[in-house]
Amino acid sequence: MTTFLLRRILQLVPVLFGVSIAVFAMIHAIPGDPAEMVAGIDATPHDVEIVRQRLGLDQPLLQQYLIFVGNALTGDFGTSFRTGLPVSEEIMPRFYNTMVLSVAALIISVVVGFVSGVVSAVWKFSIFDNVSLLVSLIGLSMPPFFLGLVLLMVFSVDLGWFPMSGMGDWRHLVLPAVTLGLPSGAVVARMTRSSLIDVLDQDYIRTARAKGLPEYTVVNSHAVRNALIPVITIVGLQMGFLLGGAVVCESVFAWPGIGRLTVQAILARDFPVIQASVLLLAVIFVVVNFLTDLLYGVFDPRIKVQ
Amino acid sequence: MKIRKRLLSSVVASMVALSATASLAEGPKSGGNLVYLTGTDAQTLDAHFAADSISGRALVLIHEPLVFPDEEGVAQPYLAESWELGEDNVTWTMKLRQGVTFHDGTPFNAEAVKYNFDRIMDEKTGSPRRARSLVIKEIKVIDDYTITFETHEPYAPFINYLTGYNLAMMSPAALAEHGDQYSRHPAGTGAFKLKSWTSGELMTLERNPDYWGGEVYLDTVEIKIVPEDSSRVISLMAGEADVVANVPPILLKRLQNDENVKEVRADGFRTMYLGLNNTLPPFDNRLVREAMQYAVDADALVKGVLGGVGRTGGTFFSPALPGTIDLPATTYDPEKAKALLAEAGYPDGFETTFYAPTGRYLMDRQISEAIQAQLAEVGIKAQIQSPDFAAFLATLREGEKAAMFFIGLGSPTGDPGLSLDGVLKCNAGSNFWKYCNAELDALMLTQRDAMDFDKREAILTEVFKKVREEVPSVVLYYEEQVFAARKNVHGVQVLGNEDIVLRNAWKD
Numbered sequence: 001m002t003t004f005l006l007r008r009i010l011q012l013v014p015v016l017f018g019v020s021i022a023v024f025a026m027i028h029a030i031p032g033d034p035a036e037m038v039a040g041i042d043a044t045p046h047d048v049e050i051v052r053q054r055l056g057l058d059q060p061l062l063q064q065y066l067i068f069v070g071n072a073l074t075g076d077f078g079t080s081f082r083t084g085l086p087v088s089e090e091i092m093p094r095f096y097n098t099m100v101l102s103v104a105a106l107i108i109s110v111v112v113g114f115v116s117g118v119v120s121a122v123w124k125f126s127i128f129d130n131v132s133l134l135v136s137l138i139g140l141s142m143p144p145f146f147l148g149l150v151l152l153m154v155f156s157v158d159l160g161w162f163p164m165s166g167m168g169d170w171r172h173l174v175l176p177a178v179t180l181g182l183p184s185g186a187v188v189a190r191m192t193r194s195s196l197i198d199v200l201d202q203d204y205i206r207t208a209r210a211k212g213l214p215e216y217t218v219v220n221s222h223a224v225r226n227a228l229i230p231v232i233t234i235v236g237l238q239m240g241f242l243l244g245g246a247v248v249c250e251s252v253f254a255w256p257g258i259g260r261l262t263v264q265a266i267l268a269r270d271f272p273v274i275q276a277s278v279l280l281l282a283v284i285f286v287v288v289n290f291l292t293d294l295l296y297g298v299f300d301p302r303i304k305v306q
Numbered sequence: 307m308k309i310r311k312r313l314l315s316s317v318v319a320s321m322v323a324l325s326a327t328a329s330l331a332e333g334p335k336s337g338g339n340l341v342y343l344t345g346t347d348a349q350t351l352d353a354h355f356a357a358d359s360i361s362g363r364a365l366v367l368i369h370e371p372l373v374f375p376d377e378e379g380v381a382q383p384y385l386a387e388s389w390e391l392g393e394d395n396v397t398w399t400m401k402l403r404q405g406v407t408f409h410d411g412t413p414f415n416a417e418a419v420k421y422n423f424d425r426i427m428d429e430k431t432g433s434p435r436r437a438r439s440l441v442i443k444e445i446k447v448i449d450d451y452t453i454t455f456e457t458h459e460p461y462a463p464f465i466n467y468l469t470g471y472n473l474a475m476m477s478p479a480a481l482a483e484h485g486d487q488y489s490r491h492p493a494g495t496g497a498f499k500l501k502s503w504t505s506g507e508l509m510t511l512e513r514n515p516d517y518w519g520g521e522v523y524l525d526t527v528e529i530k531i532v533p534e535d536s537s538r539v540i541s542l543m544a545g546e547a548d549v550v551a552n553v554p555p556i557l558l559k560r561l562q563n564d565e566n567v568k569e570v571r572a573d574g575f576r577t578m579y580l581g582l583n584n585t586l587p588p589f590d591n592r593l594v595r596e597a598m599q600y601a602v603d604a605d606a607l608v609k610g611v612l613g614g615v616g617r618t619g620g621t622f623f624s625p626a627l628p629g630t631i632d633l634p635a636t637t638y639d640p641e642k643a644k645a646l647l648a649e650a651g652y653p654d655g656f657e658t659t660f661y662a663p664t665g666r667y668l669m670d671r672q673i674s675e676a677i678q679a680q681l682a683e684v685g686i687k688a689q690i691q692s693p694d695f696a697a698f699l700a701t702l703r704e705g706e707k708a709a710m711f712f713i714g715l716g717s718p719t720g721d722p723g724l725s726l727d728g729v730l731k732c733n734a735g736s737n738f739w740k741y742c743n744a745e746l747d748a749l750m751l752t753q754r755d756a757m758d759f760d761k762r763e764a765i766l767t768e769v770f771k772k773v774r775e776e777v778p779s780v781v782l783y784y785e786e787q788v789f790a791a792r793k794n795v796h797g798v799q800v801l802g803n804e805d806i807v808l809r810n811a812w813k814d
Contacts, residue, residue: 032696
């Protein structure tokens with residue numbers, strides 16, 4: 001187990017190096033000059049030059065990369081081009097907010113998706129199954145900003161149950177988490193349903209039923225557990241989607257998360273913030289994949305951690 | 307209790323709506339928290355590093371410039387009480403207001419003013435707005451409340467130049483202590499002090515009890531960042547916000563139907579252009595540029611796409627800027643456009659690329675598509691390219707690919723003379739049309755040293771008339787600032803440069 005852990009952590013090193021080189025190459029390849037963006041549209045060429053020097057963008061590319069890597073290794077990701085604040089100060093609070101939102105959305109997605117998936121599989125082609133199919137389809141197809149606005153109109157404006165936007169107590173979290181969690185809950189529901197239907201057709205389920213076990217025990221102890229592996233894979237992938245796909249939801253509900261920060265940084269060519277947030281997201285993806293691998297072993301002892 | 311309170315306030319609000327005179331007689335009420343929603347957060351509160359109107363808008367709530375523009379945009383005494391130009395036409399002697407202190411207790415005096423100017427002019431500071439301050443040759447402190455500025459040459463826009471947010475006064479003590487982190491610890495002389503600021507989320511300001519300009523009514527101001535246009539408007543209608551910035555035209559109708567909400571408008575300084583690159587064919591031909599002017603129906607853009615928000619005109623800069631004349635807009639005439647195109651040697655029109663940013667200006671995508679359709683009527687096939695703004699700007703500066711583009715230019719200084727220099731002079735920084743005319747350049751130079759107001763206005767008028775004949779690009783319309791507020795909010799003022807003034811604001 002320890003060696004497994006160590007190996008996975010060591011695997012992070014080439015991943016992060018690769019990501020850092022790719023991001024660095026990409027941000028310098030796209031057109032657009034950060035100094036121009038900082039200096040503004042009505043700056044004189046002289047102003048732009050002064051800004052370029054202050055930001056260190058007049059140095060050769062290789063040197064810029066080495067300076068970045070050297071500082072990053074000591075935990076210093078530089079200062080934001082736009083705000084002049086240390087990048088860690090910009091990113092960490094936003095990252096925390098995104099984690100809160102994503103985890104809440106994941107819980108909604110798993111609970112709603114798993115329960116309705118199981119019910120649909122057990123009573124397949126029932127009214128519930130058909131309604132759940134319809135709802136899943138709508139949930140998957142509806143653009144998140146639209147779902148968000150509809151929820152706002154109904155629950156905030158008309159009913160006044162939840163605040164409109166921003167962060168605060170748990171009530172602020174409900175609508176954005178539902179907006180983000182429902183579409184991925186739809187995926188989980190469909191996956192759970194088809195996986196469980198496959199398992200329920202297996203011979204050993206017939207055996208379990210034949211020996212007179214009540215249906216609840218058959219589904220609960222024999223079927224669900226075996227149907228979980230593909231569901232866990234999907235949930236792991238969904239976590240990545242939730243972290244990265246929260247941008248739109250963050251905008252509608254004015255949730256100050258890392259997705260919006262990264263998009264703004266890209267639009268403003270704020271290189272230090274782009275680099276640091278992409279690296280952070282890469283780390284999270286690796287960690288989530290690692291946790292998914294561990295969970296396989298928990299639910300299916302045949303899959304041994306090596 | 308809460309419901310009763312809400313009921314009571316709505317009764318008060320409707321009473322006020324019914325009899326505005328009665329509420330005026332009662333006078334402003336003190337206290338309360340004003341929630342103000344805006345789409346984008348400030349990047350910095352350090353005046354010397356702000357290069358976008360959003361940062362400027364936030365920092366002037368805390369800091370104040372030496373002079374302040376009135377509703378006409380003309381500079382009036384503020385932190386400076388009076389000024390005088392010497393016989394030599396280059397030395398300005400300025401008397402400063404006494405008894406003003408910064409939020410950190412540092413006294414406001416001539417030394418503080420000099421400290422601010424020295425900082426922005428110092429190359430080591432690295433200010434993106436240094437260049438314009440270089441017109442100043444020397445600053446001398448005469449006594450505690452008298453200071454002189456000597457410019458290199460006679461410089462008529464000098465006083466207007468001082469109204470800009472980059473020259474809002476910051477406490478020297480706070481600047482010395484915090485250096486490049488001043489933005490988090492600002493200390494100005496304004497009606498409000500910074501209480502807390504979470505980037506991208508919330509900025510809280512509190513009343514400055516020692517404000518020199520009289521009582522500040524609001525206890526606190528909460529500036530919340532709500533990026534989605536519709537979310538902002540819904541919040542206002544639901545009563546969760548008191549004031550919202552930049553209402554999109556498509557939501558204006560809904561707001562107008564809500565009796566608890568009112569609009570706050572101001573003619574903006576920003577002019578929107580159909581930019582034409584004067585060095586690339588076919589736009590190197592003046593006839594073609596003139597044809598473009600007749601081919602675009604700007605009135606239809608404002609009425610049809612912008613829901614009436616904005617106004618058309620024929621002057622190269624918004625007439626809201628002081629010293630700018632108001633020339634009539636060109637009448638839409640596709641037949642004349644076709645005739646001019648034929649005369650220029652393009653009887654069947656031509657094909658061109660049309661660079662248009664998305665999400666930068668009000669309804670920019672819809673406007674560009676409408677222009678594309680209008681141009682097609684006279685045989686011009688425009689292919690729209692929409693890179694993100696940074697790439698758009700890079701393409702424009704490089705000047706080889708973007709023959710035609712949609713762009714807006716504001717005025718960071720509120721002076722047409724300064725804008726002319728930056729936008730129409732050969733090789734100037736924001737001369738995206740690559741327009742170059744030596745004769746016009748010479749004329750523009752003369753307005754800079756025309757110290758007499760009327761004489762300067764006469765020169766500016768001549769410049770604008772000449773520019774109109776030359777058609778460096780097509781003037782589409784001037785932006786209008788549309789904010790909205792709850793009916794129980796009074797005294798909120800919006801300025802042409804997109805600033806919002808809250809020092810006189812109060813709530814019922």
